[in-house]
Amino acid sequence: MHSFIDKYSDLDSLIHRLDPRTKFIASLAFIISVVLTPTSNWHAFALHLCLMTSLLIIAKLPPFYVLKRSLVIFPFVLLIAVFIPFLKPGEVAGSYNIWLWQVSVTYAGLLILANVAVKAWLCIFSLILLTATTRFVDLLKGLKQLGTPKVIILILSFMYRYIFVLVDEAMRMRQARDSRSFGGGRLRQLKTLGNMIGTLFIRSYERGESIYAAMLCRGFGDEIRSLRQLGFKRIDASFGVAFSLVIISSAIIFW
């Protein structure tokens, strides 16, 4: 079985019942406000964290799951920001000799690294909250009504539909390879892997053609039509107001 990105979207809570657009805009606003918060403003970050934690509790998401999911951001953050402490000029916190080089770490640099990590973590929190409490289909619908081009929506919905099919196909290919492979050098294995990726690509391409044919069979034309519209409810208005109040006040109080 696969792990869904919207695994807990079938639970029921105040957050789950909000309109996807409310949640999407709120997440976006939250991310912007986190990103714009000045570096040394730890009180504001604490408030942001409190806000996210309480929303996660209201949404009844399992804390361990959220924590585990949120960790995926760190490799990316580290990859991008790990050199900042070494490059930023300022008061030196420590100096090391590594082989031929002398490198020094500055306080200002460390502060920025910590800052980037915290900001990224808070942002991923809000995205987990968004995707885990909204069914992917509804999120797409919300994005569409917010004016996202239909082609993008269609691409995302195909991605969500076929990612599992591709994962299964890759898994079957791996099993077939493993049941026929008896060691062999690293180079040979890499070559096999290349062939598998190529095959997967061609299969996906051909599947794309059959899917298009299947769409044509059911009257698909130049235009992408759709049905239901979402509706804002009173709960969306109150959530929106409360949420923006917290964000704005955090910006004002701790600036």
Add this chain to the structure above:
Amino acid sequence: MDKIVDIENLSFFYPDGHQGLKDINLVVYSAENLAVIGPNGAGKSTLLLHLNGILRSNNTIKVFGLPVEEKNLKETRRKVGLVFQDPEDQLFSPTVFDDVAFGPINMGYSELQVKQRVAQALKWVGMDGYEQRSPHHLSVGEKKRIAIATVLSLNPELLVLDEPSSNLDPRSKWSLIEVIKQLPMTKIIAAHDLELIGALCQRTIILDGGIIVADGSTTNILNDVALLRAHGLAPEEKLRQASS
């Protein structure tokens, strides 16, 4: 009787120059259930894809009296419901509802009509209550039924099925046969599952190498073991003896 499908001298070449169909002449009448059988690569799917204009060669096909050409495509595709062999190709939406509703929405029906048609189509295949499920997480048998529902929601007058029983276990196969049997429209079914066509079709054609090599009642054709054997549809004599 009304001619539903009227094909005269249809030939088709694949882009690589290989000939897929040679001089096909075929008339299908209203309320007939026609089986198209033949070995792998005989051109069954190619023939089916001509019926609603996905593949087009020369303008020699008439479906419901209309020539299958650009200006009639929408009408033809509403009347001819084609179900692909692999339900993964047929079911491309995030939910079952979206998939079954795809055709009616493209035809521009109102929201109420779309919902009614989806409900009716799912009921026909015994899958009501599956609207919000994700197609990927259904069993093959369920996927096949939903795939049929995706064209039933257009109320087709001709239902075209490509290998409906492939990958199904016997129980799923027989329950699918029951589902197909109760559908009232004219059907064309491509298969090499002789049990399936024996249960569903009165008339059978054998396609081999892109040519129609036999056309007759299903009972006659299924009993003609020599004919079936000649076209790879029945085991060779020595294999038959070995298995009995």
